[in-house]
Amino acid sequence: MKWSEFCIHTTNEAIEPISNILHESGASGVVIEDPQDMMKGQTDLGEIYELNPEDYPEEGVYVKAYLPMNSFLGETIEGIKQSINNLHEFGIDVGRNVVTLSEVQEEDWATAWKKYYKPVKISERITIMPTWEDYTPVSSDEIIIEMDPGMAFGTGTHPTTVLSIQALEQYLQKDDLVLDVGTGSGILSVASVLLGASHVHAFDLDDIAVKSTMINAELNGVENQVSAKLNNLLEGVEQEADLIVSNILAEIIVRFTDDAFKVVKPGGYFITCGIISGKKEMVLERLKSSGFDIVETNKMEDWISIIARKPESR
Structure with a gap:
């Protein structure tokens, strides 16, 4: 199956409402590409990212969704654009609000996105681990939360x-x-x-x-x-x-x-x-x-x- 990658150049503030719009429109995956993740490197909590700077905007964020290419795609995309434009009514800054579309093969999308999601220690006791990763606790009281990001995930936590x-x-x-x-x-x-x-x-x-x-x-x-x-x-x-x-x-x-x-x-x-x-x-x-x-x-x-x-x- 072929998929259409719908990319919206927006703001951090608009990530969650736009993600909800995309989910409700039938998106089969959402990726958030935030340039701030490039600056995290290895933090005090142990986050490590291996990310390509060329994938990220200089300012704002990219929110990408994957929609099946079918006869309804045009109507779906227009509906998404209108819903995003309507966020102004709630005082939400959507930034540049620039939309681009590209074609993606299912086998490429199904595996490539997993590079964005790795085990990450987010507090003194808690580490979040995607289901497909191997991870060994570093302390006896460490709490491991195993997560399947399913239809929503981003570059880290x-x-x-x-x-x-x-x-x-x-x-x-x-x-x-x-x-x-x-x-x-x-x-x-x-x-x-x-x-x-x-x-x-x-x-x-x-x-x-x-x-x-x-x-x-x-x-x-x-x-x-x-x-x-x-x-x-x-x-x-x-x-x-x-x-x-x-x-x-x-x-x-x-x-x-x-x-x-x-x-x-x-x-x-x-x-x-x-x-x-x-x-x-x-x-x-x-x-x-x-x-x-x-x-x-x-x-x-x-x-x-x-x-x-x-x-x-x-």
């Missing part, structure tokens, strides 16, 4: 995932009940259980995300402690939680801070990420107005995580 897991490692307590809002691949759900959570309820509007969460939970032997279902944020959720984690766009986070405050227990935490630096104050103000105290904020590249806490007395 995205800063929002790293920030989220580092926060979970610090604030999640043994036997906590966790809500993962906008679960995506399910990596935060899996990490929560491996860090000691008794159970995680994972929610997403994308059926692919729900299925991916359970696949990755099973890969890591935690499928009995993770429940994933289709749901719009915390709408209709009454389950009390010790901790809520949400790695989604700032514009989405501010829509459910009141609901998060209702369901998290007094003294419980709300970990939010997916926040571009320019949207930090908007999210902080919304969290405070819902009743949360701000515990700390952290930054990696241009991304922010916020850890908020529900006061004991309310």
Whole structure:
């Protein structure tokens, strides 16, 4: 089968919404080529990349999707372009927004993309490992999360995932009940259980995300402690939680801070990420107005995580 590679030159801020548009349009793979990955080299956490600088833009990022070449391809591409243009209405900067198309043979795509995904140590205790790689733990307390990136992957681990897991490692307590809002691949759900959570309820509007969460939970032997279902944020959720984690766009986070405050227990935490630096104050103000105290904020590249806490007395 022949595939069409759809490449959009955009911004870091637009990566996740554009990836969602591509998934919903039937993309059978998404690659994110970010020039900042070229500068990481070997970090304090042990990341090593072997990447070609010629594959990367001088500024912004490339988001590439793979679409089957069929009679509907033209209509699909036009629909994708329109949806990306509509992101301006949500205040999302899509940057250059330049689209290019090229033809790819299935056998080339099916194997070549794996060069982008290697084992990576993202925190003091956690290493993420793709299913096809061999990896030997370097310490007895190291936690290995085995992941199949399936239909979404990038050049290493995205800063929002790293920030989220580092926060979970610090604030999640043994036997906590966790809500993962906008679960995506399910990596935060899996990490929560491996860090000691008794159970995680994972929610997403994308059926692919729900299925991916359970696949990755099973890969890591935690499928009995993770429940994933289709749901719009915390709408209709009454389950009390010790901790809520949400790695989604700032514009989405501010829509459910009141609901998060209702369901998290007094003294419980709300970990939010997916926040571009320019949207930090908007999210902080919304969290405070819902009743949360701000515990700390952290930054990696241009991304922010916020850890908020529900006061004991309310």
